[in-house]
Amino acid sequence: MVAEHDVIASIMRLEMGKTAADAHAEVRYAAEFFRWFSEETVRVGGSLRRAPSGNNTILTVHRPVGVSLLLTPWNFPAAMATRKIAPALAAGCTMVLKPAEDTPLTALYLADLLGRAGAPEGVVSVLPTDRPAEFVEWALGDGRVRKLSFTGSTPVGRRLVAKSADRIVNCSLELGGNAPFIVLDDADLEAAVDGAMFAKMRNGGQACTAANRFLVHTAVKHEFTERLTERMAALELGPATDDTTKLGPVINAKRQYDIADRVTEAIADGAVVHTGGAPVEGPGCYFPATVLGEVDRECRLATEETFGPVAPIIEVADENDAVRLANATEMGLAAYVYSGNLGRALSVGQRLECGMVGVNRGAISDPAAPFGGMKQSGLGREGGFEGINEYLETTYLAAHW
Missing domain, CATH: 3.40.309.10 (Aldehyde Dehydrogenase; Chain A, domain 2)
Structure with a gap:
């Protein structure tokens, strides 16, 4: 991404209307999610401790949540994609990314870049569509999909939570603000x-x-x-x-x-x-x-x-x-x-x-910080130490020795 910085920025300027300064800043920001989560992938922990009774040992381990459906908005087509792709990859998940209808080209370029960088075939799939509601309903009804990560409006987020409830799909939502x-x-x-x-x-x-x-x-x-x-x-x-x-x-x-x-x-x-x-x-x-x-x-x-x-x-x-x-x-x-x-x-x-x-500052977004809201602004966090946890499940093993 850093090497192809100018190309990605140019695509965003053409398809979304970003100024040169905003486009170049976004590419730098987006690339940092790959850097941050590439380092976090080796820090996924677990625990080992004795039960209070002393009769057994409690072990906890983390595993990938599974196939993840990633839905991104048009306003930051590179950063919103990498903020989801990077932790999902780091956790060991495969994923399908559906970009916004207004800005599919940046996501398609990122998918090509990931393939050239070594991502195994089929691990990161990008599917643009002009029938998003139909596609998402089908995807959330598929038993293989175990995770939904969505960035967008609160009304759409509410509908997605309702649909996810049919199969109890794990949800992360970054919704509207005021x-x-x-x-x-x-x-x-x-x-x-x-x-x-x-x-x-x-x-x-x-x-x-x-x-x-x-x-x-x-x-x-x-x-x-x-x-x-x-x-x-x-x-x-x-x-x-x-x-x-x-x-x-x-x-x-x-x-x-x-x-x-x-x-x-x-x-x-x-x-x-x-x-x-x-x-x-x-x-x-x-x-x-x-x-x-x-x-x-x-x-x-x-x-x-x-x-x-x-x-x-x-x-x-x-x-x-x-x-x-x-x-x-x-x-x-x-x-x-x-x-x-x-x-x-x-x-x-x-x-x-x-x-x-x-x-006393107007800039708050940082790949190393937990991004997310409360009330009607969402569930979960992206970025920071917390970001990878959205793509992990915890297993507890009771052992005796």
Whole structure:
């Protein structure tokens, strides 16, 4: 992957609309999952201990869960694939990867690369399809499939869990988010805006970990809004094939229309447009970097995940108000907290009902860290020491000697 870095990045730019910077960053990130789990495969442990009665010895060993069905989204076509393939390979599983309909080419290239790198034939199969629901129902009904790993929306995740229950298929789900980005009154605003630009605009805002709502203390709201608006307005919108582009197109027209509808609703509810605010005529599906102030806490921009380059700013009175609002959602994937007092930031972070918190930083994804959420944002973890366990079963052997 590292040797063929430019080729993979080019494929993603063409099929998904990533900017050059985002595409190259994703290839580096995706490759690290192979590096990390290649080292974890020799660290799969077990245990040996005496029973409390002293009558026998308790041994535990781990084995591969079996054939794994991997379902990946369009927004990170390389990283979402390697984050599942790598631990499954490391654990000793065979797998079928179904990539998103919008981005099958990256997955097919990865399958070819894996074959050339030495993966045995049939161990990693990639099956693109424009009939995903029919295929997944068939696959989950096959007795050979023992594992489902899915990254995507919460509504689809619920349906998959229900279908998996028919055969009690082991499930790992990384679902939707509604990440709050909290800026407290003592925050370093320069650092907060830097973090906000990454947390919001990585991949053009089309990320499950993207900052979805900015909860900003009254004392710094005006200055933070001004600084963020200046940075967002400067992003050059254009085709992903142009190396000067800082913000590419959204994935398709449906996404473009959905973003526009939400922004229009928020403006009707009293939001103030600081920059952007309306779709750009094509060809192509473009929506500019947008900052909205005075956003109603109950509008869809604040209560639902918006996959796009829109930053709604909501004023909060204090950290307790911020925590209450941050937790007032069924989602619990990611969050961000900025404060000049590290202890205060950590305290607020631990009160947030989510699986991952960026403390004074806008980047949280790391192959060596456990990625996942709580509440309606999923089950299980990917990456880190925990990631390989999703593809292992534990056997206990009672022995006497």
